[in-house]
Amino acid sequence: MFISIAMMLFNPLWMESLLNQWLWQEEYWLPPGIHWQDVDMKGEDGHFPLPRDLIYTLPLAFTFIALRYVFERLIAVPFSKHLGVKDRIRIRAASIPKLETFYKQSSRQPSQSEVVNLGKQCGLSQRKIQTWFRHRRNQDRPNNTKKFCEASWRFVFYLVAFTAGLGSLINSPWLWDHRECWRGYPKQPVAKAHYWYYILEMGFYLSLLMCVSVDVKRKDFKEQVIHHIATIFLIGFSYCSNYVRVGTLVMLVHDSSDFLLESAKMFHYAGWTRTCDSLFVVFAVVFLVTRLVVFPGRVIHTTLVVSAEFFQPFFGYYFFNALLLVLQVLHIFWAYLILRMVYKFVFMGKLERDERSDAESEVDDEEEEPEEEGEESSWAQRKGAINSKLASLAHNCVLNNLTNQRNINSRLPKAR
Incomplete structure (x- = not known):
């Protein structure tokens, strides 16, 4: 019995029959009255999208990951040094096996009761335990070079994708008249350029989803994961349902602000700072216009309202529009964060941090605090650093205008 079941599971013909019976039912993918044989375009000009074409996106995703690895080390890292990217020097946490085990297996931020318990196990004070965990968290915090490399990789892809997408769509009638997205649907051949536009975009988002666990975790980490999953489902489903024309518009709208x-x-x-602030203002304008005006007013309108003029709604119609609405909810969430930053920029004169997706939520930004009274070696290092800074200030004739260096040095033990 078990042998017969195993033979059925690994029988390609049986698997294909099961897929045709459950997954590829015509009512899921095609409007009422349309059959798969009706959209068979062999011999016609162009290529009709087939679900098996999406298999190539998986090896393409691994190719993107390999290219990213090479790009970051050969191009992004040297370029970051050229632009002056500097990494903050952090104090490494001392090697304490019990604390390391608790950090990796239990919690990165222990509660007060856990701190007391760990102090008893290790023979350390509560302050030392808290300081160790702060140093350990900061030790795992990604440096600016890593974040620069990630941003530069995405910048290159989004810029290339937007340029290539705009070039392939500039002469397409549905870019200017959205009714053309549905004229003749679903018997619409797909040009080679639009086919590759789809495959490359889906392969790239698959690579982002695969790397999400090792990339920098940001404040909107959950929203980013939802966005990637919704985008992959959106691209895959729209390709299988031949929503390619409107799908290319969705991708173009997103790529226009991401780079x-x-x-x-x-x-x-x-x-x-000035260049960053200027680019962010331009990004904010483009994002708000494309995601809150163009996307719902043109793209969602044409899929939700205009398409009903050409065919009766079916499962694919509802599923596709549901995915678009999920993206729109995420757009509203990010627009809120962006508007908060714009408010700070206008009324406070600066952008403190990227509240949309550049603020890590897992690590704290606390400055390194002085250790307890008994740690003479750490104090000696900090005292030497302070004395060197004071000497540098005196050399530049700044300290003499404020106070006497000898008096300050005499006050250092009190400050301690």
């Missing part, structure tokens, strides 16, 4: 955001991040990590 601006990534470029602003790059200059932010490099310390180019």
Whole structure:
């Protein structure tokens, strides 16, 4: 019995029959009255999208990951040094096996009771335990070079994708008249350029989803994961249902602002404040116009309202529009964060941080605090650093205008 079941599971013909019976039912993918044989376009000009074409996106995703690895090390890292990206030097946590085990297996931020218990196990004070965990968290915090490399990789892809997508769509009638997205649907051949536009975009988002666990975790981490999953389902389903024309518009709208955001991040990590602020303002304008005006007013309107003039709604109609509405909810969430940053920029004169997706939520930004009274070696190092800074100030004739260096040095033990 078990042998017969195993033979059925690994029988290609049986698997294909099961897929045809459950997954590829015509009512899921095609309007009422349309059959698969009706959209068979062999011999016609163009290529009709087939579900098996999406298999190529999986090896393409691994190719993107390999290309990213090479790009970050051969291009992004040297370029970050050229722009002046600097990494903050952090104090490494001392090697304490019990604390390390608790950090990796239990919690990165222990509660007060856990701190007391760990202090008893290790023979350390509560302050030392808290300081160790703060150093350990900061030790795992991604540096500016890593964040710059991620942003530069996404910038390159989004810029290339937007340029290539705009070039392939500039002469397409549905870019200017959205009714053309549905004229003749679903018997619409797909040009080679639009086929590759689809395959490359889906392969790239698959690679982002695969790397989400090792990339920098940001404040909107959950929203980013939902966005990637919704985008992959949107691209895959729209390709199988031959919603390619409107799908290319969705991808073009998203790519139009994403490369601006990534470029602003790059200059932010490099310390180019004015350039970063200018790019962010441009990004904010493009994002708000494309995601809150163009996307719902043109793209969602044409899929939700205009398409009903050409065919009766079916499962694919509802599923596709549901995915578009999920994206629109995410757009509203990010627009709220962006408007908060714009408010700070206008009324406070600066952008403190990227509230949309550049603020890590897992690590704290606390400055390194002085250790307890008994740690003479750490104090000696800090005292030497303070004395060197005071000497540098005196050399520049700044300290003499404020106070006497000898008096300050005499007060250092009290400050301690």
